[in-house]
Amino acid sequence: MTTRGRSGLAESLEPCRPMPPDKPNILKALLAVQSALGHVPTSAISQIARVLGVSDAQVSGVLSYYSDLRIQSAGRHLIRVCMGESCMANHGGRVLRTIQDHLRVSVGDHEPERRFTLEQMSCAGNCAVSPTVMVDEDLHGKVTPSDVPSLLEPYR
């Protein structure tokens, strides 16, 4: 098979193929697939397991354990609302609910237009100006529910 004929999945897994005496690194492989495809399709679990020489259950276990791994493709922009202690004490939950209502999207899901995917995150290290919302790589602090529309507008 030529390199041109390989799928993005196969190419992303190639560097993850364990070389004895190394043990397979399932997380590294799943992150490589997500980086190549934008998510880890559950239909690829068997292929990933075969390449790594592990069971489907081991791959599924790692995939379900790490919240940074996505089984659905994300929207163009990833919104992460901090659920850490400081943010929750400063009404981060209200900010999250406002974003859900504003975009009509649930946590872990994206809008039909795939502009935004909404996720929760643990402490973003921005506690001094909590509550915190990250949009892609941009940190926003002291976010109030009334800030939500203007905060998201530049990303539309």
Ligand code: FES
């Ligand atoms: S708890 Fe949210 S930034 Fe630390």
